[in-house]
Amino acid sequence: MIYTVTLNPSIDFIVRLPQLTLGEVNRMESEDKFVGGKGINVSRILKRLGKDSIATGFLGGFTGQFVKDGLLAEGIGIDFVKVDQDTRINVKIKADQETEVNGLGPTITPEQLEALKEKLARVTAEDVVVFAGSAPHNLGNSIYQDLIAIVKAQGAEVVCDFEGQTLLDSLAFEPLLVKPNHHELGMIFGKTLTDLDDIQQEAKKLLEMGAKNVIISMAGDGALLVTAEATYFARPIKGQVKNSVGAGDSMVAGFAGSIMTTKDPVEALKWGVACGTATAFSDDLAELSFIKEIYQQVEVVKL
Incomplete structure (x- = not known):
């Protein structure tokens, strides 16, 4: 469970x-x-x-x-x-x-x-x-x-x-997964991270400190999975971003739900990216049909 x-x-x-105009009455269009x-x-x-x-x-x-x-x-x-x-x-x-x-x-x-x-x-x-x-x-x-x-x-x-x-x-508790974005990763180590190689090197530090799998989400620039065996890059998927709330949580759900059954971190990454991207392109959390549609577009390469 x-x-x-x-x-x-x-x-x-x-x-x-x-x-939004501060100090005045604002009337919403929808809620x-x-x-x-x-x-x-x-x-x-x-x-x-x-x-x-x-x-x-x-x-x-x-x-x-x-x-x-x-x-x-x-x-x-x-x-x-x-x-x-x-x-x-x-x-x-x-x-x-x-x-x-x-x-x-x-x-x-x-x-x-x-x-x-x-x-x-x-x-x-x-x-x-x-x-x-x-x-x-x-x-x-x-x-x-x-x-x-x-x-x-x-x-x-x-x-x-x-x-x-x-x-x-x-x-210290050797979590199965941690998932900072590249800005949060940079803040942890006091660096500004924009280059994929630099992001990969800093992510490996989290692995060395105890994490079993590290996903670095990079918004429109894709996502990086670092494991003890290898590093994988999920290419970005194009679309209109409608909702940043819940996209990271959706990625966590996709990874956790997949790895429990498949035990395959790469397959789990693909489902994580599909869920996170589908939510980003939706008004609320993504529905299954859209997640499956995005899953077909996920491309993962080994670095």
Whole structure:
């Protein structure tokens, strides 16, 4: 089974208008409300791929009920800890420029945190647990060290989709996959990375520090997979980018869902690229038919 851990889920409130003018009344042209959170996005794409998962983390209030109902409507398994305060709302304003206003999220009590730890302690060596996104403000991202350790103690594999120091800290647990983009990779090592060879060399450092597979997403310039055996480059696919929210999560889902069954990191890369690209070219997370269409366009070469 694949478990996805989203410690600070959200409702993503998408607002579209031609232009945002500060200090004035702005009238939207259209809006959408989606269940959000990086781990939740992974579960939603896995479901489209026909892969079962169980989404866990913290949910509370009427906003948490919206998230719960949305996941159940898609047939996704859930096992969240109920909290006292409302799950957050993130506002994504799509105008002449994209602007985001992200909610703070609930305060997690020690008892609620312990309840989540008990759930994670039930995973087995047959499972993969995806940790993704930021933690609630009163816990801080350092809490991932405790949660990942619990999962690894049960023999499960972990996928860690973090940035910066949180990603570096996760490498001690030998994650099955980490997936920074090339800008995040450069920030980790204090470099500006534009050349493919330079990106490859820095990605190998993450491998040496503990990661089993490293994917570097490069937006419109393709993606790089570094493994202990070889490095592979997925050529970019042309199309109109409509949605940057969830593309990286979709890539994680495609890789994790494939590698559990195929044990082939190159095939997993192809599905990861297909899912991530299809979402980038969609208004919401990509549908299966479009993912399959993009999969046929994925070209991977060994470097």
